[in-house]
Amino acid sequence: MSYLELAGLQKRFGNATAVDDVSLSVAKGEAVALLGPSGCGKTTTLRMLAGLIEPDRGTIRIDGAEITRLPAHRRNMGYVFQSYALFPHLSVARNVAFGLEERGRPKAEIARQVEEALALVRLSGLDARRPRELSGGQQQRVALARALVIHPSVLLLDESLSNLDAKLRDAMRHEIRSIQRALGITTLFVTHDQVEALTMCDRIAVMHRGRIAQIGAPEEIYEKPATRFVAEFVGRANALPAERGPDGQVRLWNETLALAAPADGSFDVFVRPQRMRIVPVSEPAGPDTARVSGRVLRSVFVGDHVEVLIEGAGGQLTVEMPSGSPAPAEGSEVAVVWPATESRVFAREAP
Amino acid sequence: MSATRRLPWLLLPAGLFVLGIYAWPTLLLLRNAFNEVGPTGAMVEAMSLKTATETFADGFTFELTWNSLWLSATATTIALALSYPLSLFLFRTTSRWRGILAVIAILPMLISGVVRVFGWLAILGDRGLVNGLLQSLGLISAPLKLVFNWTGVTIGLAESIMPYMILALLAGFGQLDRTLEEASRSLGASPARTFLRVTLPLSLPAIVLAAGLGFVLSMSAYITPKLLGGGRVFVLATEIFEQATTNTNWPVAAVLALYTLALLLVLLALSNLLARRLRR
Numbered sequence: 001m002s003y004l005e006l007a008g009l010q011k012r013f014g015n016a017t018a019v020d021d022v023s024l025s026v027a028k029g030e031a032v033a034l035l036g037p038s039g040c041g042k043t044t045t046l047r048m049l050a051g052l053i054e055p056d057r058g059t060i061r062i063d064g065a066e067i068t069r070l071p072a073h074r075r076n077m078g079y080v081f082q083s084y085a086l087f088p089h090l091s092v093a094r095n096v097a098f099g100l101e102e103r104g105r106p107k108a109e110i111a112r113q114v115e116e117a118l119a120l121v122r123l124s125g126l127d128a129r130r131p132r133e134l135s136g137g138q139q140q141r142v143a144l145a146r147a148l149v150i151h152p153s154v155l156l157l158d159e160s161l162s163n164l165d166a167k168l169r170d171a172m173r174h175e176i177r178s179i180q181r182a183l184g185i186t187t188l189f190v191t192h193d194q195v196e197a198l199t200m201c202d203r204i205a206v207m208h209r210g211r212i213a214q215i216g217a218p219e220e221i222y223e224k225p226a227t228r229f230v231a232e233f234v235g236r237a238n239a240l241p242a243e244r245g246p247d248g249q250v251r252l253w254n255e256t257l258a259l260a261a262p263a264d265g266s267f268d269v270f271v272r273p274q275r276m277r278i279v280p281v282s283e284p285a286g287p288d289t290a291r292v293s294g295r296v297l298r299s300v301f302v303g304d305h306v307e308v309l310i311e312g313a314g315g316q317l318t319v320e321m322p323s324g325s326p327a328p329a330e331g332s333e334v335a336v337v338w339p340a341t342e343s344r345v346f347a348r349e350a351p
Numbered sequence: 352m353s354a355t356r357r358l359p360w361l362l363l364p365a366g367l368f369v370l371g372i373y374a375w376p377t378l379l380l381l382r383n384a385f386n387e388v389g390p391t392g393a394m395v396e397a398m399s400l401k402t403a404t405e406t407f408a409d410g411f412t413f414e415l416t417w418n419s420l421w422l423s424a425t426a427t428t429i430a431l432a433l434s435y436p437l438s439l440f441l442f443r444t445t446s447r448w449r450g451i452l453a454v455i456a457i458l459p460m461l462i463s464g465v466v467r468v469f470g471w472l473a474i475l476g477d478r479g480l481v482n483g484l485l486q487s488l489g490l491i492s493a494p495l496k497l498v499f500n501w502t503g504v505t506i507g508l509a510e511s512i513m514p515y516m517i518l519a520l521l522a523g524f525g526q527l528d529r530t531l532e533e534a535s536r537s538l539g540a541s542p543a544r545t546f547l548r549v550t551l552p553l554s555l556p557a558i559v560l561a562a563g564l565g566f567v568l569s570m571s572a573y574i575t576p577k578l579l580g581g582g583r584v585f586v587l588a589t590e591i592f593e594q595a596t597t598n599t600n601w602p603v604a605a606v607l608a609l610y611t612l613a614l615l616l617v618l619l620a621l622s623n624l625l626a627r628r629l630r631r
Binding site for chain 1: 526528530533535538539542544
């Protein structure tokens with residue numbers, strides 16, 4: 001049974017439709033990411049959930065009760081803002097206590113809960129500090145504690161890690177995920193960072209132009225992108241132009257491939273760079289293997305892998321090789337192979 | 352050559368200007384304050400505190416001080432009550448009319464004080480807009496006394512300091528951030544509670560700054576108390592003018608002027624201190 005239910009949500013700003021018919025069911029305790037580029041409507045969706053903006057159409061239900069028109073302060077949503085939005089005139093403890101004070105809880109209980117919340121985010125002892133005396137990571141934790149301490153119906157995170165540096169972001173990612181799991185709190189996570197979405201959530205809703213393009217488990221989104229946009233946005237992919245020849249065979253870079261593909265027209269074959277292998281030209285293609293040939297333009301060492309750029313009859317493609325293996329010499333003629341099942345075919349988008 | 356060492360040169364033009372037209376006359380004023388007035392009414396060169404002691408022993412000086420402080424406090428309070436919501440609106444609005452609205456709000460600043468006073472006479476006078484309207488509605492039989500008294504001066508003064516206070520408020524609202532109010536609401540605070548717990552505390556430094564400015568401007572205002580007071584409103588500024596021109600009693604005028612200046616400096620220092628403390 002779903003706990004949080006968005007049905008047909010729509011929001012227009014002037015002539016622009018920010019969110020267009022978004023429906024989503026989230027189970028209790030589940031973490032769902034709204035992933036998409038800026039302007040795809042993900043933050044608007046989150047703000048409608050929090051009651052900070054009103055949807056033009058559609059309904060929001062929590063635990064069966066409709067809250068679509070309920071004012072923000074009566075929704076009990078824990079919102080962690082991208083800028084953290086800590087109150088600069090209040091101490092860390094008073095920031096965290098804010099929601100409990102507004103709920104009129106007894107002083108002793110507030111003190112105890114604030115202490116627990118600060119311990120949960122590993123900030124014990126910093127309660128007397130002002131927000132600006134904290135580092136970015138610490139501010140982020142205070143914002144999280146402040147949202148969690150009210151025992152929200154849903155935790156809403158809006159690009160919450162984007163202001164942190166890369167190392168800290170990694171650490172916070174795991175920390176937030178483990179807190180979310182330990183508390184079993186239903187979470188909606190808005191992000192444009194696919195790594196964040198892939199690692200922190202049970203399911204991902206990829207948003208594109210105000211709609212949900214695909215929703216599913218991280219593996220499903222990554223391995224079986226439903227649309228061309230999802231394939232391009234999540235992970236890296238080579239988009240190789242192909243068409244069906246007069247003989248009915250799929251032709252790619254002047255080579256014939258055994259692929260399931262549309263009956264006619266031009267289309268692109270998507271293949272993840274790390275699923276491709278570089279082999280000597282002399283090596284023949286095995287069964288169920290796609291194979292093209294080309295010339296090595298250059299190899300770039302990226303640390304944990306090497307990116308090899310290859311140019312062939314139909315353009316360029318990138319192959320990701322594990323670092324440590326010998327990279328082919330620049331200018332050499334090579335063949336690129338991949339299991340045919342790793343290919344995803346999408347219609348060519350009109351330019 | 353470091354930037355900090357070069358900086359004072361940038362202050363030179365303004366420094367010379369202030370020195371010439373402000374510091375030097377003030378020093379002359381200071382010198383006059385130690386002079387005396389002879390039996391003929393002419394100024395006698397002297398180096399005594401006689402004029403100062405006589406002025407401060409006079410009960411009228413105390414009354415003037417109280418009048419000035421009270422007038423400034425009421426005018427500032429009224430102006431603040433009107434400017435604060437207006438400034439908050441201007442600060443927040445995303446309307447494309449925002450720039451025009453802001454200009455309209457501070458437009459009175461660009462109009463001469465004398466012209467503004469005559470405007471108020473037309474509105475508040477015995478046959479003015481307000482009395483005319485109230486009488487035609489049958490709410491009053493005799494015109495209300497709205498000018499040539501404290502009421503008129505307070506209204507006129509409040510209006511004249513509003514533009515400055517609006518500018519000070521807008522400049523001081525820096526810490527105010529819509530997201531903080533959204534955070535407050537998401538944490539369960541109603542719009543009214545959000546105003547009390549977030550908006551108001553964060554705009555307090557701006558309020559103190561604007562109030563300090565309004566108060567200082569009211570204390571030194573001359574035209575409005577003089578013209579709208581109709582000779583019945585006595586404050587420090589009008590008295591200084593009387594003494595300097597009508598009575599040509601320069602030593603007393605100098606003492607009162609320096610006294611007013613000292614009062615203003617103390618008030619300015621206090622409001623700055625308060626604003627700084629609040630900002631922390």
